[in-house]
Amino acid sequence: MRNLWAIARRELGAYFVSPIAYLVGAAFLAVMGFFFYTDVIFTVLGRSEPTMRYIFGVMTTILLFVAPVLTMRLLAEEQRLGTLELLLTAPVRDWEVVLGKYLAALVLYLGLLAATGLYPILLFWMGGNPDLGPILSGYLGMFLFGAALLAIGLFSSSLSQNQVVAAVVGIGLVILMAVASLPADGITNLTLQKVLNHLDLRNHLMNFRRGLIDTTDVVYYLSVIASFLFLTVQILSSRRWR
């Protein structure tokens, strides 16, 4: 466990000396701010309710691109620099390496998410009097959704020693998983339809946005995270066998 913290702390430190974290963070918040501003204008004009639903929707899309960029460096760079050899020959278990890095990305993401907390505060301050329930459950949903994307991104980062490749593969993977249910309506096989609908990363956000916390959704995200972290550990271990 101590190793896990050490790796997570080093990784967080590395985030803040490279421009990537600042750049991605700034871009994310700028785009979110822009959409929030337009949403507020529509609300003031009376064409929209004072809720966070629209903002959460925008964030869902942007995260598909942001999360894999946050994770692209984690294992790819380690392979490129040869430092993976160091970690794998230190008395550290492979899962501690993976989990430590995942934790660092998660903390960074949590920071970004916290920064958007300004929006609901502004909604209250402006007297919009929004419904607090859906905002809190919405944030829980966004946290789980983003956490799942980061796990997928970390997995992509284990596949290559090139960060750009890792990011592109990651973005491809998360987009595929986020639109999995699109062809479902046209499918006559009911089982397959159900599977596709269940697999879709965005489908499981619906309830959270409505203010409902359904264990099915929570379990879904947790199992996506666990599966991809497990796969990442396997990829890492398999490097030893080649």
Place this chain on the structure above:
Amino acid sequence: MIEAEGLTKIYGDQVVAIEEVTFRVERGQIVGFLGPNGAGKTTTMRILTGYMPPTRGRARIAGYDTVLQSLEARRHIGYLPETVPLYPEMRVRAYLNFMAEIRGVPNRKAAVERAMALTGLEGRADDLIGKLSKGYRQRVGLAQAILHNPDVLILDEPTIGLDPRQVREVRDLIQELGKTHTILLSTHILAEVQQVCDRVLIIHRGRIRADMTLGEALRSRRPDRIFLRVEGGDRQVPEALGGLPGVRHVEQLEPGVYEIQVADHVKEDPSPAIAEAVLRHGWRLMELRPMGLTLEDLFLQVTAQD
């Protein structure tokens, strides 16, 4: 301390990197691991450090199996890989502190300071690793390897890329460490082995071709040529010595100085016979020594096979 038993590594299905590599290194020995590029040095070292398992065979470090008791074995190893594994964005002290932490070093601060002192890094503690010269990076790599005072040090080309002064310093350091640690170091510089190692292992095409102490390596074989200096005798010397068993040809380099070529087929060193003959003729024997008996010869001879 290091035991390798029948190590075989096959990459993919076909590429045999090393085959039946067996050797032992006892506590406190410094062993030079030699071989041409691609002979299997790095593969062997990676198996010993637990980076990857062998296809067949097994290795033990300080008695711990590198596959079955991998974590325990890794605790007893300090490893400097071929490409020095450094995080360029970290500062020297922070990097060493991180390495000490994941190695579970008890008194971290003291261990980091000690490693920096041993490798001459005190003045660079707060420098960014990415800005360091190659020599200093190599030192950071070495500092990282000795942080936890491991029983076994495995160093893959520790002096590569250093200037002569740094090479000297690193060699001295290795020799110093060798008093208390068991060291396996790979290198291309044969003089380095001659200077710091007790034993030499030569690997070629994935197989161990020579495993002997340095003394044996340099003494055991008969010389190809012998240098002789004699007073008295003059022109009779080549004739008198030319007929001795094992002597192929005697060449006069200058008056009283000769180079004697040894016949290929003989096993025995003709030096004693030469000395005897010189004395028998009543000449004065000033100098008699084997020529060109270097590690380089041994290396070339061993790696020229097939």
